[in-house]
Amino acid sequence: MPLYKTLQPNSQTTVKIWKITESYNDLFQAVSLKPENLKRVLGMKSELHQRGFLSVRHLLSTFGYTDTDLFYDDNGKPHLKDGKHISITHSFTFSAVVVSDFKVGIDIEKQREKIGVIAHKFMEYEFQYLKENEPDYINRLTVIWCIKESLYKLFATPGLSFLQNTLVIPFTIKEGSTVAWIDYENKKHRFQTQFFEFEGFTCAYALPA
Known part of the structure; x- marks a missing residue:
């Protein structure tokens, strides 16, 4: 079953x-697209x-939505027509969708050594x-990146800088959660984040604390 995991924070x-x-x-034949x-999908050069794009439409269907229920604003942030909040991510062979009554962000990344070069x-x-x-340096770096990407998607504000406007409170991989902050235009925003690892990937998502 391609539905790999369901979580309800x-x-x-x-x-x-x-x-x-x-x-x-197989993915294409089983969905109906606007x-x-x-x-858009026919024009993508990478299979x-x-x-990844089509798997997200399959995930939408598990929530009871179709492709027509999803739209994007001028900043590229996804929205649902029923007013619920949504965030989407895909990386290599995994994709994820989170749907919430609150603003939310999610990210999946493959754990790779090269993240250390851009830390x-x-x-x-x-x-x-x-x-x-540290022995888990790359894993923790990947968590930080995923959390910051989740914050960026949640906040959806052009000009937000990972480096200057976001920070992640100390954590261990075993804890699976931490607090993160956005400090933007003299206002501080606090978020609760959760993360976990699977098959060489990291997933993190953020919700208002």
């Missing part, structure tokens, strides 16, 4: 993860991206507690 929020094992044709999205571009404060020689 609270009674108003549901997270669903899809493991993309199907072929492009004309603009049909054009991996096509399968200085997305974090500063976090170097106070995260050191390169």
Whole structure:
């Protein structure tokens, strides 16, 4: 069953993860797309991206939605016609959707050593507690990236900087949760974040604290 995992962090929020094992044709034949999205998926050069896009439509159906229930604003943030909040992510062979009564953000990333090369571009404060020689350095870096990406999707404000406007409170992988902040235009916003690892990937999602 491609529906890999379902989580319910609270009674108003549901997270669903899809493991993309199907072929492009199998995914394509089982969904109905709006004309603009049909054009979009047919124009994608990467089959991996096509399968990711289509798997998200399959996830929508598990929530009882169709492609026509989803739309995007001028900032690229997804919305649902019924007013519920949604966030979407896909990475390689996994995709995820979270639907909530609250503003929410989610991200999945594959754990890769090369994230260490760009660490200085997305974090500063976090170097106070995260050191390169730690055995779980790459895993924790990936958590931080996923959390910050989730915050970015939730906040949906052009010009928000991972480096300058977001910070993640110290955590361990075993804890599976931490607090994160957005400090933007002299206002501080606090968020509760949860994260977990599976099959060489990391998933994190953020909700208002």
